[in-house]
Amino acid sequence: MAGRRVLITGVANPFGARLADRLAADAAVERVVGVDTRPVDPELAERIDVVAADLRSAELPPLVRAAAVDTVVHNDIVQFPELGRPRAAIHDVNVIGTLQLLTVCGGLPTLRAIVVRGSAAIYGSEPAAPAFFTEEDADRFPLRTRFQRDIGELERLVGAFARRHPTVRCTVLRLQPVVGRDFDTPVNRLLRAPVVPTVLGYDPRVQVLDAEDAVGALRRAVLHPVRGPVNVAADGVVSLSRALRHARSPALPIAAPLWGPLVSAARRAVGQPALPDEIARYLRYGRGVDTTRMRGELRFEPEHSTLEALARATGFERPQADRRHQNARPDAPRR
Amino acid sequence: MTEDDWGFDADFVRTVSPLLDALYTRWWRVRADGVDHVPATGPALVVANQAGGQPWDAAMLATALRRHEVRRDDPPRFLAHGRAFELPWASTALRRLGGVPAAPGNAARLLAEGHVVMTFPEGGRGSGPGYARRYRLERLGHGGFVELALRSGAPIVPCALVAGGPGPVDRVLARVARLPRPPVPLPVLPAPARWRIAFGAPLHVAHHGPDAAEDRALVLELGEEVLARVQEKVYDSLVNREGAL
Secondary structure (H helix, E strand, O other): OOOEEEEEEOOOOHHHHHHHHHHHOOOOEEEEEEEOOOOOOHHHHHHOEEEOOOOOOOOHHHHHHHHOOOEEEEOOOOOOOEOOEOHHHHHHHHHHHHHHHHHHHHOOOOOOEEEEEEEHHHHOOOOOOOOOEOHHHHHOOOOOOHHHHHHHHHHHHHHHHHHHOOOOEEEEEEEOOEEOOOOOOHHHHHHHOOOEEEEOOOOOEEOOEEHHHHHHHHHHHHHOOOOEEEEEOOOOOEEHHHHHHHHOOOEEEEOHHHHHHHHHHHHHHOOOOOOOHHHHHHHHHOOOEOOHHHHHOOOOOOOOOHHHHHHHHHOOOOOOHHHHHHHOOOOOOOO | OOEOOOOOEHHHHHHHHHHHHHHHHHHOOOEEEOHHHOOOOOOEEEEEOOOOOOOHHHHHHHHHHHHOOOOOOOOOEEEEOHHHHHOOOHHHHHHHHOEEEOOOOHHHHHHHOOOEEEEOOOHHHOOOOOHHHOOOOOOOOOOHHHHHHHHHOOOEEEEEEEOOOOOHHHHHHHHHHOOOOOOOOOOOOOOOOOOEEEEOOOEOOHHHOHHHHHOHHHHHHHHHHHHHHHHHHHHHHHHOOOOOO
């Protein structure tokens, strides 16, 4: 497919900005249109077409039709309050925004593919879970938290759209928690906090995704769209204690009944938004996903393993870091 | 730290093995027969009855294999009740010892990777019945383990355990904690009765092909066959036990 025309929603958030940047530099992409209500980095805005519109407004459809895009990247999906996306608007942005966007997409004769930045949070974090969730396991457990219900609804909408429009390839990338130095994600904030509140007596298996790999997977899905959901995660599932040691983030174990009240009080005190419930469950029960589809169908290989991604996020990258750790006592003093 | 993607931690196993050895030789004075029936390579599904309560059953089976140097480089994994992974500390310890929640897909994946998987299909019913029926096996689930073996082509190794069973303290604790009793590990050691472990000859099911897993009649038949073999070994072991204490 030569001369691709790509529309990216939520282009002002770091995922959107990095993706737009990389696609604009790609010879196969003719045009990148970014949609956001928030201001876009001026340097980037020069290289792409920015449309300052809300997904939920009436002005969007004619603009999109005029751009004659063949691929839509739905990236305006919010897990916790961020700049320009207050708490009360999250559900609206995630679900109503998607609904409106898909309505617009339905009237686009040029459309070939839709790529959605979804989340592996749809599987939840469950004690009795499969050790590696496959794409078919999404409805195995009830959707327990607000964000889970949002992305569950979102995937249902995308699935319904895909059935009605068989010519459009619809992909939902289910990303494991993304960590990266310049990316403001819930897990990232946790890692960079002075101490990470863990749950006393629990040491779950965790798996993350490097931010650059997240952008790389989105790019890959734009250039080579596949159908259906695809898990995207770094290599390696590690225990939380090992992950935190590797990232040099000190852990503070708190007994489960006190965990919720203490953590929300501490975060209020420092002016941070409350931790999303699915992150609280992730810290207690963890999650691993199967990446067979990512490798086999999407043909994407992440560059950084889980441990590397964690070290990169906190700025403690060390070559052969793991070897050092094997000899270090777990309680050895940190630098 | 040598944990794998499943959370199995060989270093942790090495650290606790002196303790497990002490339980094995002194506390329960375990004798294990027929460990050679566990294949030296490739996947295998060890199907055992529930006798001492989890996680001790699985731990002693694994210790038996380790002490006989069977599968030294690839210790067995075991399926544990999902509720066990809700508990603090116990969940972590179970996982590091090779425990995996008994969720669909987990066992299949372990077998596909070529591991030995131990399963206790009696589940909660295992040591449920009264004292008089304590050596009579319960129905082995609904044959899920047979389907698993058929799909993966792994041989089924029947394994009989004769043990003291969870004590009265265990039952009271479980009632207080409102947990299904036998499959959930409690920090209470079963009584120091003499234990016997007997592995039987493997039942090869690969020739039926993976599609045979849909054949209910065959699944039930093989399930009964395995149950009979385990029950027979239990009775044999009882005769040869040289007294309970």
